[in-house]
Amino acid sequence: MSTLTAPGTSARPVAVEISGTTPIHQIVAFGAMVTLLVLAPFVVYPVFLMKALCFALFACAFNLLVGYVGLLSFGHAAFLGCAGYASAHAAKVWGFAPESAIVFGTLVAAALGVVIGALTIRSRGIYFANITLAFAQMIFFFSLQAKFTGGEDGIQAVPRGTMFGVLDLRQTYTMYFVVLVVFLLGFLVVYRSIHSPFGQVLKAIRENEPRATSLGYQAERYKLIAFVLSATLAGTAGATKALVFQLASLTDVHWTMSGEVVLMTLLGGMGTVFGPVVGAFLVISLEHYLAQIGSWLTIVQGTIFIVCVLTFRRGVIGELGRLLKKPL
Amino acid sequence: MNVLRIVTLVAALAVVAAPAHAQISDGVIKIGIMNDQSGTYADLAGPGSVVAARMAIEDFGAAKKGMKVEVLVADHQNKPDVGSSIARQWFDADKVDVIIDVPTSSVVLAVNQIAREKNKALIVSTGATSDLTGPQCSPNAIHWTYDTWSLANGTGSAVVKTGGDTWFFLTADYKFGHDLERDTDAVVVKNGGKVVGKVRHPFPNADFSSFLLQAQSSKAKVIGLANAGADTINAIKQGAEFGIVKGGQQFAGLLVFLTDVHALGLEKAQGLLLTESFYWDLNDRTRAFSTKFAERHRQAKPTMAQAGVYSAVLHYLKAVEALKSDDGPKVIAKMKELPTDDPVFGKGMVRADGRKIHPVYLFEVKKPSESKGPWDYYKVRATVPAEQAFRPMDQGHCPLVKK
Numbered sequence: 001m002s003t004l005t006a007p008g009t010s011a012r013p014v015a016v017e018i019s020g021t022t023p024i025h026q027i028v029a030f031g032a033m034v035t036l037l038v039l040a041p042f043v044v045y046p047v048f049l050m051k052a053l054c055f056a057l058f059a060c061a062f063n064l065l066v067g068y069v070g071l072l073s074f075g076h077a078a079f080l081g082c083a084g085y086a087s088a089h090a091a092k093v094w095g096f097a098p099e100s101a102i103v104f105g106t107l108v109a110a111a112l113g114v115v116i117g118a119l120t121i122r123s124r125g126i127y128f129a130n131i132t133l134a135f136a137q138m139i140f141f142f143s144l145q146a147k148f149t150g151g152e153d154g155i156q157a158v159p160r161g162t163m164f165g166v167l168d169l170r171q172t173y174t175m176y177f178v179v180l181v182v183f184l185l186g187f188l189v190v191y192r193s194i195h196s197p198f199g200q201v202l203k204a205i206r207e208n209e210p211r212a213t214s215l216g217y218q219a220e221r222y223k224l225i226a227f228v229l230s231a232t233l234a235g236t237a238g239a240t241k242a243l244v245f246q247l248a249s250l251t252d253v254h255w256t257m258s259g260e261v262v263l264m265t266l267l268g269g270m271g272t273v274f275g276p277v278v279g280a281f282l283v284i285s286l287e288h289y290l291a292q293i294g295s296w297l298t299i300v301q302g303t304i305f306i307v308c309v310l311t312f313r314r315g316v317i318g319e320l321g322r323l324l325k326k327p328l
Numbered sequence: 329m330n331v332l333r334i335v336t337l338v339a340a341l342a343v344v345a346a347p348a349h350a351q352i353s354d355g356v357i358k359i360g361i362m363n364d365q366s367g368t369y370a371d372l373a374g375p376g377s378v379v380a381a382r383m384a385i386e387d388f389g390a391a392k393k394g395m396k397v398e399v400l401v402a403d404h405q406n407k408p409d410v411g412s413s414i415a416r417q418w419f420d421a422d423k424v425d426v427i428i429d430v431p432t433s434s435v436v437l438a439v440n441q442i443a444r445e446k447n448k449a450l451i452v453s454t455g456a457t458s459d460l461t462g463p464q465c466s467p468n469a470i471h472w473t474y475d476t477w478s479l480a481n482g483t484g485s486a487v488v489k490t491g492g493d494t495w496f497f498l499t500a501d502y503k504f505g506h507d508l509e510r511d512t513d514a515v516v517v518k519n520g521g522k523v524v525g526k527v528r529h530p531f532p533n534a535d536f537s538s539f540l541l542q543a544q545s546s547k548a549k550v551i552g553l554a555n556a557g558a559d560t561i562n563a564i565k566q567g568a569e570f571g572i573v574k575g576g577q578q579f580a581g582l583l584v585f586l587t588d589v590h591a592l593g594l595e596k597a598q599g600l601l602l603t604e605s606f607y608w609d610l611n612d613r614t615r616a617f618s619t620k621f622a623e624r625h626r627q628a629k630p631t632m633a634q635a636g637v638y639s640a641v642l643h644y645l646k647a648v649e650a651l652k653s654d655d656g657p658k659v660i661a662k663m664k665e666l667p668t669d670d671p672v673f674g675k676g677m678v679r680a681d682g683r684k685i686h687p688v689y690l691f692e693v694k695k696p697s698e699s700k701g702p703w704d705y706y707k708v709r710a711t712v713p714a715e716q717a718f719r720p721m722d723q724g725h726c727p728l729v730k731k
Contacts, residue, residue: 045421047413144501144530152502152531153434154408157441172420247438249409291402291414 109235
């Protein structure tokens with residue numbers, strides 16, 4: 001399957017699925033994931049799970065771009081962080097309800113995605129990574145200096161509020177299931193985009209852009225749409241995260257966050273549907289359970305990254321999919 | 329009849345005694361020490377604060393009194409998001425009853441919100457923002473050791489009075505720096521001085537050259553350092569390379585800890601005026617405490633932040649013992665009710681707005697020739713009595729204080 005082949009290494013022809021039916025094993029995997037996530041908060045600390053879910057959505061959004069279009073953005077933190085600031089500010093200062101705050105944050109990220117995307121999409125490879133990083137650094141500096149973001153302090157004490165006027169988000173479990181629904185919606189949007197004719201064009205561009213162009217597809221336009229979609233979903237993740245932690249801070253716009261999402265995606269499996277989710281849970285668990293060792297954490301993360309690149313390049317889910325001979 | 333009496337008595341005893349045990353949540357008093365374990369503020373609080381907390385638990389005699397006390401430690405890396413997720417996790421999952429220490433004002437305010445939301449207790453020793461007993465004061469929090477107002481009041485007014493009447497601020501660009509700059513600015517102006525400029529540097533920062541050049545070209549007599557820890561050390565060290573002091577300008581370190589002076593060395597730090605509420609060589613009690621502390625912490629004398637943690641843990645345990653409960657706001661109320669007495673600050677009290685009151689000292693850093701040995705760094709220039717050392721309650725705009 002095309003979803004298994006890393007860009008540029010493909011020897012097999014790209015299989016095209018236009019049948020519209022979802023393979024049974026993916027339905028099973030999705031069902032297992034939903035069941036686990038519904039049951040998890042009763043066993044594991046819910047706030048930790050919410051964090052992991054927000055990052056899972058972020059990684060899925062990132063994966064849409066890197067895994068299926070082959071564009072490595074090194075500035076995705078800009079969308080995550082900006083949406084976080086926007087939704088935090090909307091909820092705290094303008095008194096938006098949580099659902100409107102999330103939508104507002106998402107729209108801000110989308111708008112930012114259009115601007116940055118339009119300016120960067122013509123470049124590719126390392127140039128694309130560098131230019132997106134440059135934009136993200138501008139956003140970081142803006143967040144540091146702008147009045148409303150609170151600089152180093154961030155926007156604190158963001159009210160979670162009551163969603164749709166009935167769901168009291170101050171209750172941890174209510175908040176959790178709202179986050180879960182947001183995540184699943186985002187996940188399904190990514191899934192649908194990948195498994196649509198649009199997604200096939202993206203993969204075709206990834207495999208061979210001149211050929212896709214010669215077939216009459218306007219590659220740049222497709223890439224831009226994918227970029228904006230990815231930015232938008234990253235924004236949803238950031239906006240939701242700000243409500244969960246009642247805080248929007250510089251950490252989310254810092255370049256290390258852009259690096260972290262690369263790690264999540266690679267570890268889980270680039271270009272797989274479930275990989276980014278698994279990767280996000282792995283990385284967040286590491287950070288969570290190894291927080292005691294302080295700054296050594298980055299060394300542990302680095303080691304894992306090296307081991308991953310040396311021994312299982314396809315990531316956890318990628319390798320699993322290869323063993324099962326089924327794309328996951 | 330006799331049996332019935334005994335049964336009633338036992339039943340009554342059980343009723344009286346039961347809540348006393350039941351109210352210590354899960355039978356353990358859990359103290360969370362949250363601070364910077366490895367970064368800019370690790371030396372002045374960090375692992376030393378943990379040592380101080382453990383010493384307080386031992387000196388209180390918790391084990392002998394049958395109280396189970398546990399200490400948890402976390403590194404918040406000076407980031408509000410890390411701090412607030414640790415606080416949530418501690419209160420929700422790990423059943424921590426009180427968070428103590430917390431440097432970095434931006435983190436302090438984030439944790440303060442969470443302690444209030446979860447109805448637990450927070451005692452701040454290293455964090456400085458005077459807003460904690462001002463607009464952001466809470467029935468769940470006490471500000472223990474010092475604050476930006478008392479620093480400004482001590483160092484700021486002393487420097488202006490000795491002729492330093494034009495100021496340029498070099499400010500760490502976050503809550504603490506802003507507050508310290510604001511409070512010092514007010515003191516300088518009140519004493520007839522003038523602020524000619526200010527520049528804000530990122531936090532944490534390693535290269536101060538462009539900021540120092542701005543300060544130098546401002547021609548202000550005094551360069552006020554509204555930062556702390558490694559930032560202050562770097563600014564003073566790099567300032568020496570630019571010849572700032574030789575050029576006739578003077579640094580005023582608005583928050584300098586003993587460990588900072590130790591890192592700078594007396595050669596560079598001599599003559600620096602600074603405000604602290606504790607110094608190891610003040611009296612017999614502080615000397616005895618500090619010797620014990622040094623034995624357990626790399627032979628280093630405690631900073632006021634670390635000594636504050638000791639004093640805070642001691643008083644917290646006294647209040648829990650008196651109350652027989654570790655319920656957050658109740659213990660805080662009890663702590664305000666009981667007078668404080670410990671080797672660190674002597675006798676004192678906690679005000680209604682959550683401000684712990686004790687004398688504050690203006691120190692001058694000794695010349696190398698005056699120092700008799702390691703850690704012999706300060707001489708007392710002035711003592712600010714407890715009543716004047718902190719912002720009067722009616723000026724803080726704390727909602728807990730009835731006007």
